[in-house]
Amino acid sequence: MHKTHAxxxxxxxxxxxxxxxxxxxxxxxxxxxxxxxxxLTVEFSQSIKNDVAAVALLEGQYLANxxxxxxxxxxxxxxxxxxxxxxxxxxxVTALR
Amino acid sequence: xxxxxxSRLRLVLAFVFFVAICILVRLYFIxxxxxxxxxxxxxxxxxxxxxxxxxxxxxxxxxxxxTLISAATLATGFLVAINPQIxxxxxxxYTALQTVVxxxxxxxxxxxxxxxxxxxxxxxxxxxxxxxxxxxxxKNIRGVQVLRERxxxxxxxxxxxxxxxxxxxxSGDTLGGRTGLERFYEGTLERSGxxxxxxxxxxxxxxxxxxxxxxxxAREGDIVTTIEPEVQTRLQDDVAxxxxxxxxxxxxxxxxxxxxxxxxxxxxxxxxDANDLQSVDPNVxxxxxVEHVHEFxxxxxxxxxxxxxxxxxxxxxxxxxxxxxxxxxxxxxxNWDLKARGVIPMKQxxxxxxxxxxxxxxxxxxxxxxxxYFTKLFGVKTxxxxxxxxxxxxxxxxxxxxxxxxTAAYGQGIAVTPIQMIRxxxxxxxxxxxxxxxxxxxxxxxxxxTRTLAWGETTPVFSSAAARDTTTMMxxxxxxxxxxxxxxxxxxxxxxxxxxxQLTDGRGGxxxxxxxxxxxxxxxxxxxxxxxxxxTNDPQGVTYASDTLSSSFxxxxxxxxxxxxxxxxxxxxxxxxxxxxx
Numbered sequence: 001m002h003k004t005h006a007x008x009x010x011x012x013x014x015x016x017x018x019x020x021x022x023x024x025x026x027x028x029x030x031x032x033x034x035x036x037x038x039x040l041t042v043e044f045s046q047s048i049k050n051d052v053a054a055v056a057l058l059e060g061q062y063l064a065n066x067x068x069x070x071x072x073x074x075x076x077x078x079x080x081x082x083x084x085x086x087x088x089x090x091x092x093v094t095a096l097r
Numbered sequence: 098x099x100x101x102x103x104s105r106l107r108l109v110l111a112f113v114f115f116v117a118i119c120i121l122v123r124l125y126f127i128x129x130x131x132x133x134x135x136x137x138x139x140x141x142x143x144x145x146x147x148x149x150x151x152x153x154x155x156x157x158x159x160x161x162x163x164t165l166i167s168a169a170t171l172a173t174g175f176l177v178a179i180n181p182q183i184x185x186x187x188x189x190x191y192t193a194l195q196t197v198v199x200x201x202x203x204x205x206x207x208x209x210x211x212x213x214x215x216x217x218x219x220x221x222x223x224x225x226x227x228x229x230x231x232x233x234x235x236k237n238i239r240g241v242q243v244l245r246e247r248x249x250x251x252x253x254x255x256x257x258x259x260x261x262x263x264x265x266x267x268s269g270d271t272l273g274g275r276t277g278l279e280r281f282y283e284g285t286l287e288r289s290g291x292x293x294x295x296x297x298x299x300x301x302x303x304x305x306x307x308x309x310x311x312x313x314x315a316r317e318g319d320i321v322t323t324i325e326p327e328v329q330t331r332l333q334d335d336v337a338x339x340x341x342x343x344x345x346x347x348x349x350x351x352x353x354x355x356x357x358x359x360x361x362x363x364x365x366x367x368x369x370d371a372n373d374l375q376s377v378d379p380n381v382x383x384x385x386x387v388e389h390v391h392e393f394x395x396x397x398x399x400x401x402x403x404x405x406x407x408x409x410x411x412x413x414x415x416x417x418x419x420x421x422x423x424x425x426x427x428x429x430x431x432n433w434d435l436k437a438r439g440v441i442p443m444k445q446x447x448x449x450x451x452x453x454x455x456x457x458x459x460x461x462x463x464x465x466x467x468x469x470y471f472t473k474l475f476g477v478k479t480x481x482x483x484x485x486x487x488x489x490x491x492x493x494x495x496x497x498x499x500x501x502x503x504t505a506a507y508g509q510g511i512a513v514t515p516i517q518m519i520r521x522x523x524x525x526x527x528x529x530x531x532x533x534x535x536x537x538x539x540x541x542x543x544x545x546x547t548r549t550l551a552w553g554e555t556t557p558v559f560s561s562a563a564a565r566d567t568t569t570m571m572x573x574x575x576x577x578x579x580x581x582x583x584x585x586x587x588x589x590x591x592x593x594x595x596x597x598x599q600l601t602d603g604r605g606g607x608x609x610x611x612x613x614x615x616x617x618x619x620x621x622x623x624x625x626x627x628x629x630x631x632x633t634n635d636p637q638g639v640t641y642a643s644d645t646l647s648s649s650f651x652x653x654x655x656x657x658x659x660x661x662x663x664x665x666x667x668x669x670x671x672x673x674x675x676x677x678x679x
Contacts, residue, residue: 049247050173052155052171053171055167059167063166066327
């Protein structure tokens, strides 16, 4: 102890107090960070799930519309079959411009 | 004084250290040794919290342009729970609930739940929307809890529901995939390890590996299927129309890419809405297209023909004398119209669907070779990624009586699943190679990596020349025979075959007035992009498949040509346009 005191301007005990103090602050800080991180993670996760659910709602509407169009009786809607069908070779995108 | 202070300080430090050790040991016993016991104790007090929020991977359809559309996903909302011990005025609580979500629960049921004073947590209403949940929360009713809830949602409802599957409670208290892809890919779709009672201390002792390496991220993910939602809708609609029109017992259809085995649409009727399982008949929860076997009838003839051509016992120009009926092992085999055709070439066996001709090819092939071909085609399950796949019934081919082989040649006496049938017919479309049918194309892992599933295994069955010769015969069915040649598409070759099989009467024989109708076809004939299989079981008031399924098949062909813009493969000179009367 005597030798240590000679090497450092502070006693070993004082250094220990300092280290303990820093560790306690760091520990409390870590707890705060972990808690905040957990809260944010849960919030972000829920936010993503909410968005997924909202997208699923739109997808449901899209699929319902597809089903509605598929089941539509085009004849009852006033459409008639074309008299002739003309097949042509598809032009390139550039040529169509 | 200083020494005395130091010794006191050491004493205090030793005490603090001792208390810390005691706490550590106590925590170890509470969380590790008796953790399960405390967890169950907590569950008994708070039933909801024990299970946490439901989480599960998604299943996607894939549109033709590659866009993913959810087939199975998660919906979020709220549930309402009551604590009967502190719910002072159940009548007022019920009235408040009714103003937000009318008819969510009957008054009697709510009051009965509120009367259970021995309990502290009873869930009374589920699946409230966000808006309703927040409105009810704002009312701040004492004894009423509004909690976040998630559940499985199927945006397509009944779209491919028997293949997508369902999630439900099994024998235990865990939600899991029970049928379809939900069950087959349970390991990928389930989400685990997010227990309410997990904490860093417990993880440090019991599960340090998972803290360092996120192993579940390499396993958990979403499933991307090959099902195209618009084609699926069209197929379902066509299958349902046939089923209802002819009051059939069961109807189904599959559309597959013959080159890869990717299933683009797979439908069965009757089906169910996966979002409304309350009123579902449990018998329709499975997938008959992979679980049930049928005698498919004449759509088996192209396979018999290709086997004969491949073995070299016949060529397309070989002729035989069709007598209309023959007797084999005391049993009588006849053509569908009982008429004799005289000496005719092989093509007519397919075009006119002649049972006597198919039996003749089987006889030419010999029992051993016939058995070898059909065992290769149907002897093993396809390995499709759906649970409970059924196997073919080929016992007639293990007996020495020729009648078993002759009837099998035109699709009677052996029974196979629809998925086996389309896989085998796909070999004709795919130059003699059988592919592995599948529904999932890739897995999107939580780690961000998309893992493409390998379905490249192929089984050579026929030579490409034999497959091509049969394709030519099947193309003639559409061009010359179907709807008296009116079904022909001038700019697109389509190969097809109808099948009408007698149903068993349950007494070891066959009913004379009950049939299974089937229809198969692929196009463009010589470089097919799609193969279609349709069937309807026991349609009423109609005998032949050409009457029940032709229009559905042609509707699907025209739809697919338009939807995928399949380029013409014939009848269109290089520089000119072709005009076709409708």
